[in-house]
Amino acid sequence: MGCCNKLTDRFRGMPVANVVALGSLVSPQEGSVVSRELLKTPGGTVTVFSFATGQGLSTHSAPFDALVTVLEGQGHFTVGGEEFQVLAGQSLLMPADIPHALKADQPFKMLLVMVK
Secondary structure (H helix, E strand, O other), X not given: OOOOHXXXXXXXXXXXXXXXXXXXXOXXXXXXXXXXXXXXXXXXXXXXXXXXXXXXXXXXXXXXXXXXXXXXXXXXXXXXXXXEEEEOOOEEEEOOOOOEEEEOOOOEEEEEEEEO
């Protein structure tokens, strides 16, 4: 039994102790949002998403801070009424309890880290 075989309850959608390109873990599907939870702990979650053109998440708020890093493409985000274009390699911090939304003007992939 290797060092990391016992960790599958926390590490759900990503190989443990392996190098991986995060964008390769989700593929865009026309008309859909695809997500894959990579890590879930009492302190938060890490999820990778893929958005097809025109897809997004409607305005909502979360009780946790959220850090988004765009992996591929670009996303259109609204946080507290302010609009942002976030490009591949860039990140955006969305504070807890502040309404936010996002839309894909083109296909894009992102990593979402939610911290409780």
